[in-house]
Amino acid sequence: xxxxxxxxxxxxxxxxxxxxxxxxxxxxxxxxxxxxxxxxxxxxxxxxxxxxxxxxxxxxxxxxxxxxxxxxxxxxxxxxxxxxxxxxxxxxxxxxxxxxxxxxxxxxxxxxxxxxxxxxxxxxxxxxxxx
Amino acid sequence: xxxxxxxxxxxxxxxxxxxxxxxxxxxxxxxxxxxxxxxxxxxxxxxxxxxxxxxxxxxxxxxxxxxxxxxxxxxxxxxxxxxxxxxxxxxxxxxxxxxxxxxxxxxxxxxxxxxxxxxxxxxxxxxxxxx
DNA sequence: TTAACATATGAGCAATGCTTCAGACATCGG
DNA sequence: CCGATGTCTGAAGCATTGCTCATATGTTAA
Numbered sequence: 001x002x003x004x005x006x007x008x009x010x011x012x013x014x015x016x017x018x019x020x021x022x023x024x025x026x027x028x029x030x031x032x033x034x035x036x037x038x039x040x041x042x043x044x045x046x047x048x049x050x051x052x053x054x055x056x057x058x059x060x061x062x063x064x065x066x067x068x069x070x071x072x073x074x075x076x077x078x079x080x081x082x083x084x085x086x087x088x089x090x091x092x093x094x095x096x097x098x099x100x101x102x103x104x105x106x107x108x109x110x111x112x113x114x115x116x117x118x119x120x121x122x123x124x125x126x127x128x129x130x131x
Numbered sequence: 132x133x134x135x136x137x138x139x140x141x142x143x144x145x146x147x148x149x150x151x152x153x154x155x156x157x158x159x160x161x162x163x164x165x166x167x168x169x170x171x172x173x174x175x176x177x178x179x180x181x182x183x184x185x186x187x188x189x190x191x192x193x194x195x196x197x198x199x200x201x202x203x204x205x206x207x208x209x210x211x212x213x214x215x216x217x218x219x220x221x222x223x224x225x226x227x228x229x230x231x232x233x234x235x236x237x238x239x240x241x242x243x244x245x246x247x248x249x250x251x252x253x254x255x256x257x258x259x260x261x262x
Numbered sequence: 263t264t265a266a267c268a269t270a271t272g273a274g275c276a277a278t279g280c281t282t283c284a285g286a287c288a289t290c291g292g
Numbered sequence: 293c294c295g296a297t298g299t300c301t302g303a304a305g306c307a308t309t310g311c312t313c314a315t316a317t318g319t320t321a322a
Contacts (some may be wrong), residue, residue, distance in 0.1 A: 013194045013204075013268085015228070020198050023185045027199065030177075032249050033184075037177045039245070044172035045280075046164050053164075054154045062299060063144045067151050068158065073144075075281055077300055096289045096298045097146070106248040110241060114170070117237040118163050144298085176310075193269060206311060208270055227268045227319045 042086060043110070047071045048079045052102070052111055055089065059101035173217060174241070178202045179210045183233070183242055186220065190232035 014020050028036070043049055050069040054060060062080065066073040080100055083089040090103035102108050145151050159167070174180055181200040185191060193211065197204040211231055214220040221234035233239050 014198045015192050015195050019191065020195050023188060023191075023199050026188070027181065027184060028246065028249065033177050033180055036245055036249055037175050037180050040171050040180070041175035041279095044168050044175045046161075046168045047280085049164055049168050049171070050158065053158060057154060057157070060150065060154075061146050064146050064151050067145045068154050071280095072282075073299075074283080074301090078280080081300075093288095093299095098299060106245070109244055109248075113240055113244060114167055114237075115159065117240075118159065118167055172309095178310085203312075204269075205271090205313080208268095209310075212270075224269095224318095229269060 038086060039088070039107070042083060042088060043107075045079070047075065048083065051076060051079060052083070052088070052107065053115070055100060055102045056108065056111060059092065059099040061097045061099050065100065169217060170219070170238070173214060173219060174238075176210070178206065179214065182207060182210060183214070183219070183238065184246070186231060186233045187239065187242060190223065190230045192228045192230050196231065 027033075043052070047069050051065050054065060054068045060068070062076055063073055065080075066076045069076060071079075080089060080091070084091060088102070088104050088107050089100045092099045092101070158164075174183065178200050182196050185196060185199045191199070193207055194204055196211075197207045200207060202210075211220060211222070215222065219233070219235050219238050220231045223230045223232070
């Protein structure tokens with residue numbers, strides 16, 4: 001199968017048909033692409049990005065994250081809700097406080113990589129800071 | 132010590148003041164955070180993400196990128212315009228065709244890392260594919 | 263030159279997202 | 293028990309973004 005005609009179905013011109021087929025075959029599934037785009041979208045907001053960078057050094061409560069990111073506690077809570085829903089952060093409750101930490105090693109690596117290449121080395125390595 | 136009045140300026144409560152100061156000192160500048168968020172924002176759209184994943188294997192013309200990403204050529208052109216403005220891709224003109232390639236090694240690493248951790252290994256390594 | 267083609271660009275519309283405001287819920291101190 | 297505190301949530305307002313359509317620019321072919 002994989003006839004060449006199934007690509008030209010829409011009004012899309014193709015120059016290097018062989019190449020297009022190869023890339024399409026190697027392309028991740030629609031769901032994987034969507035999920036990946038969602039993760040990147042979570043990193044695309046300055047406020048959330050600050051929150052996550054702060055969490056690189058260990059867990060923090062909501063109000064301190066608000067102080068660090070400069071946003072209101074409500075806004076930070078909304079952000080954390082999103083991050084939680086995508087398994088990026090995890091919450092630990094201690095009384096009426098909620099301490100958040102990075103739950104995903106992938107995001108930590110993405111952040112480290114990005115920070116490194118922005119010239120801002122995040123203090124060599126992060127031994128997770130035994131709180 | 133550390134008078135409560137210097138941080139409590141806004142309506143932001145702080146629990147671990149020492150920790151907040153440390154994180155604020157280690158936090159990248161506002162511009163770096165913004166620029167980083169912009170880059171992540173470019174990766175946050177499924178269409179653009181497909182385009183960039185396709186470009187991992189080498190340069191491609193606009194119409195083929197449209198075929199790969201499933202979007203219209205106009206939409207892809209708009210995407211490429213954004214990516215170009217942020218130095219993520221670079222264009223090579225050959226007659227009336229325009230061939231795009233990844234211009235930034237950082238983004239390539241981000242994409243490789245992300246694809247690896249999504250379980251979809253993009254064919255081991257990418258030796259830049261000598262076109 | 264003219265016609266067809268590949269891409270680039272601008273305007274306008276629809277959808278999504280971020281923030282604030284108001285209130286809810288749970289917990290601690292009295 | 294009560295009020296105060298920390299966090300969470302829902303709705304509304306506002307901005308941003310991505311798409312399509314139409315058009316412009318530059319290139320090749322006849």
